[in-house]
Amino acid sequence: MKICVIGTGYVGLPTGVGLAELGNEVTCVDKIESKIADLNNGKLTIFEDGLEELFIRNRQNGRLKFTLFMNEAVREADIVMLAVGTPPNPETKEADMKYIYAAAKELAPYLQGYTVICVKSTVPVGTGDQVEKIIHQENPTADFDVISLPEFLREGFAIHDFFNPDRIVVGTNSARAKKIIEKLYEPFASKTKILFVNRRSSETIKYASNAFLSMKIHYINEMADFCEKSGADIYEVAQGLGADNRIGPRFLNPGPGYGGFCFPKDTNAMAYMARQFGAELSLVEATIRGNEKRRQRMADKIYALAQDIPCPKIAVLGAAFKGGTDDCRESPAIEIMAHLLKHNLQIALFDPEAMDNARKILGERVTYCANAYEAVKDADILAVLTEWNEFQNLDLAHIRTLMRGHQIADLRHILNRAQALALGFEIYSPGIKQH
Numbered sequence: 001m002k003i004c005v006i007g008t009g010y011v012g013l014p015t016g017v018g019l020a021e022l023g024n025e026v027t028c029v030d031k032i033e034s035k036i037a038d039l040n041n042g043k044l045t046i047f048e049d050g051l052e053e054l055f056i057r058n059r060q061n062g063r064l065k066f067t068l069f070m071n072e073a074v075r076e077a078d079i080v081m082l083a084v085g086t087p088p089n090p091e092t093k094e095a096d097m098k099y100i101y102a103a104a105k106e107l108a109p110y111l112q113g114y115t116v117i118c119v120k121s122t123v124p125v126g127t128g129d130q131v132e133k134i135i136h137q138e139n140p141t142a143d144f145d146v147i148s149l150p151e152f153l154r155e156g157f158a159i160h161d162f163f164n165p166d167r168i169v170v171g172t173n174s175a176r177a178k179k180i181i182e183k184l185y186e187p188f189a190s191k192t193k194i195l196f197v198n199r200r201s202s203e204t205i206k207y208a209s210n211a212f213l214s215m216k217i218h219y220i221n222e223m224a225d226f227c228e229k230s231g232a233d234i235y236e237v238a239q240g241l242g243a244d245n246r247i248g249p250r251f252l253n254p255g256p257g258y259g260g261f262c263f264p265k266d267t268n269a270m271a272y273m274a275r276q277f278g279a280e281l282s283l284v285e286a287t288i289r290g291n292e293k294r295r296q297r298m299a300d301k302i303y304a305l306a307q308d309i310p311c312p313k314i315a316v317l318g319a320a321f322k323g324g325t326d327d328c329r330e331s332p333a334i335e336i337m338a339h340l341l342k343h344n345l346q347i348a349l350f351d352p353e354a355m356d357n358a359r360k361i362l363g364e365r366v367t368y369c370a371n372a373y374e375a376v377k378d379a380d381i382l383a384v385l386t387e388w389n390e391f392q393n394l395d396l397a398h399i400r401t402l403m404r405g406h407q408i409a410d411l412r413h414i415l416n417r418a419q420a421l422a423l424g425f426e427i428y429s430p431g432i433k434q435h
């Protein structure tokens with residue numbers, strides 16, 4: 001099939017590449033000239049595990065193209081996917097729909113033949129109706145259906161998730177659109193549940209999923225606080241909890257709170273929507289408040305370790321909002337560092353992928369290091385803020401000899417705790433009582 005993907009960000013690009021790998025002819029459109037120039041020169045604009053190989057292959061075989069212009073791509077397309085951003089309004093936190101509506105308006109005149117317009121971006125309930133209205137107004141004779149096709153990809157695992165979806169949710173009542181989407185996802189049909197629901201349900205499923213996962217993280221973080229006071233171990237508690245099939249073991253890792261461009265934005269947007277509809281979402285509201293406070297509290301914990309040390313130097317491992325990505329948007333690590341900088345602490349930072357993005361936010365107030373060992377040299381405190389797998393394999397004995405101090409705040413519980421204690425480190429992790 002011929003597919004036009006509008007928007008080449010963390011959703012659009014992996015989706016476009018994945019669809020090309022499935023054998024479709026995909027054209028990705030973006031308004032940012034430098035992005036399209038890079039992509040056309042074979043340079044990826046985001047870091048995503050496994051993306052590069054598929055990107056190179058599908059560009060070479062001609063199934064994946066990039067352009068600044070919608071006209072031809074939309075005209076030829078059987079399916080147009082809207083994957084543009086829906087950033088939060090800084091004041092109300094509602095999702096800002098200007099890019100979606102602008103894209104709908106711009107693509108409308110080019111529609112030719114029956115086209116399915118899929119809204120992939122996370123959008124407020126009722127957006128499908130609006131997009132439909134805009135396209136009708138702009139092009140009254142166009143033959144199309146607007147469907148909701150929410151994206152459930154995780155950053156850092158986008159390619160894995162694209163090829164191994166838990167479920168595919170499709171919001172449409174149109175039999176014509178259903179047939180085309182069934183054909184598109186035929187390669188997954190034998191192993192994945194494809195759920196056809198009405199458009200508003202589909203739009204809600206996306207928000208309800210992200211809000212639920214955010215709530216699960218907030219819950220385990222509160223349990224971690226409880227365990228610190230009660231003397232229980234949160235990891236044993238999470239194991240016991242997660243062994244119940246009804247609860248499930250995933251998303252029960254305590255830490256500095258959830259971050260990224262999705263959970264904070266989507267929980268806020270959902271709360272805003274609920275207020276507009278006059279519905280009460282007290283759990284979502286509590287989750288948002290709890291998560292916001294958590295970053296400051298984690299920074300305070302680290303600061304408390306530094307209090308008696310003159311001119312303390314902190315080695316920070318991790319700047320991305322989670323492991324496996326270079327994305328620092330709404331990163332708890334960045335916010336914690338910003339709090340620590342207010343106390344004039346020196347920070348030496350290392351992140352395997354997110355150094356450039358961290359520098360864009362924190363500037364020269366932080367020392368950027370080539371690796372973890374350079375960061376810990378002469379540090380009083382080591383703070384691990386992002387769950388990069390490679391931090392699991394750090395040589396702690398070597399780190400002990402390089403550091404000036406012996407305190408660790410491992411907010412992701414990623415280091416070998418028993419080994420660290422045996423080496424004489426004092427180590428704080430959320431949910432484990434310090435003795």
Ligand code: UGA
Binds near residue numbers: 154155156252259321
């Ligand atoms: C999230 C959802 O998981 C995806 O299904 C969804 O498609 C995406 O948002 C989106 O709406 O686009 P993502 O933001 O990439 O994906 O990140 P997650 O892996 O879900 O992690 C979010 C945050 O929660 C991270 O800061 C992570 O460190 C934190 N987290 C996650 C925890 O603190 N504990 C956990 O147990 C799990």
